[in-house]
Amino acid sequence: MAADPFSVRTAGPGDAPVIARLLHDFNTEFATPTPGAEVLAARPARLLAAPLTTALLVRHPAVGVAPVTRRPNVRYDGPVALLDELHVVPHLRGRGIGGSLMRRPLADAVEEGVSPVEINVDEGDTDARRFHARHGFTDIEPDSGDRALYLHREIGD
């Protein structure tokens, strides 16, 4: 694999406030309810403190963020990596930062025997789906040949 144009680093505890700021800005941009950057700051702090979760970042202070969980799974010898988000600040989009944030967990997966890498996406988000398809992601389950859905149930709402 060619060297990536954007170097991707793993977040440290000091990155929690800037991750919260990025997430708050993305929520605002996409009209998602957001509790504000201060309330949000506790969440990346918990993410970075937990043993199986982290966030990948580009630049310092970060201009792109991708939280990743790596969990053991009974279907695979290696862990499974789940990308919960992938965001780049608006004025730096279209330059390949998102691609670098995507390639890093894929490269790590090869190195560490991880399989598969997972993402959940809205069916109607065609830009995201095109981006994911370019990076080799599919919604077809290999065993069944069937499409795979992401289900959730909110609690206490």
Add this chain to the structure above:
Amino acid sequence: MAADPFSVRTAGPGDAPVIARLLHDFNTEFATPTPGAEVLAARPARLLAAPLTTALLVRHPAVGVAPVTRRPNVRYDGPVALLDELHVVPHLRGRGIGGSLMRRPLADAVEEGVSPVEINVDEGDTDARRFHARHGFTDIEPDSGDRALYLHREIGD
């Protein structure tokens, strides 16, 4: 919530072999490639040893299994619970063991401030989807009103 007819317990390290046997039997039943119960045994052992993952079981030795991961997530104050599988041995199906295995993480979620609980399912698996819908799961994202897909990329195949 009424008391559950089947008491659900959290697996301990000694349960790894029986979980492996259950998973091997399920793979065989559904014609999924399986490396055999001995090779599989290492996987539940890793799952039970890891900090954010465990398995819920019914009876001893177990006749039903549901591996669960609880990860911090930047979209929620509490952790997010992911049910990776939910299986009951064939001769005890239809008695509510699966429902008990499903209600336990939902009850835990209420108690521990977890939201949401997540499941990935094949679109064509109508029995499973009906079961999930009965327990309040949906494939519609509340923010977008859109359907949510589960994407994956296998590595090193």
